Amino acid sequence: MISRRTLLGAAAVLATISAASAEGGLAERRAITAYQQEKYPALLKAIQDAAGFAVPVEVNWDQLAVSGDAKYYADDGYFGKTIFEPLAAGLKEVGKDDMGxxxxxxxxxxxxVRYDEKTSSSNYLGSLKFDGGVLDVNWRPFANTQDFKPRVDAVVQMLEKNL
Structure with missing residues (x-):
């Protein structure tokens, strides 16, 4: 059962995300809003379940939303398989025991979670940072969708090094 605190936290995150996605073209805003409403809540829940607590997740949708790709946002491979699912799987691996x-x-x-083309790297570990308790994920959406395991491994390595 999801606690009231978790639901309120998720609502606050979604409100922040919605405000952030107000920039960009109409097609992108519509596609992001649909994704936030239809797919993202389950992914956020998977991330928080894997972490074992309601970790706040800030998504910079403006950076993730690649102009002209709005028609692909609903595809599970666009954001889910390249960013959110590997993140959840990495957290689950780290938190597989009480110590983790x-x-x-x-x-x-x-x-x-964001994507900055100037600072992102094709090396998944190189596009992760952990500073001040914040795990910064800077991965390009919808790229190398087959690289699920390398992304999971990068999350595990970064967290195990810094926890």
Whole structure:
């Protein structure tokens, strides 16, 4: 059962996301809004379940939304399989035992998801940072969708090094 606090946190995150996605073209805004309403809540729940607590997740949709790709946003491979699902799987691996769950709760304060072409790397670990309790995920959406395991491994490596 999801706690009231978790639901309120998720609602606040979605409100922030909606405000952030107000920029960009109409097609992108519509597609992002549809994704946020239809697919993202289940992905956010999977991330928080994997972490073992309601870790705040800040998504910079304006950066993730590649102009002209709005028609692909609903595809599970666009955001889900390239960003959110590997993130959840990495958290689940780290939190597979009490020691991992306790470390996540003690040191992981939030997760930031974005895509900055200038600072992103084709090396998944190189596009992750952990600073001040914030796991920063800077992965390009809809790229190399077959690289699920390397993304999971990168999340695990980054967290295990910093927890």
């Amino acid at each position: 769950r306790q470390a996540l709760k003690a040191k992981l304060k939030s997760i930031r």
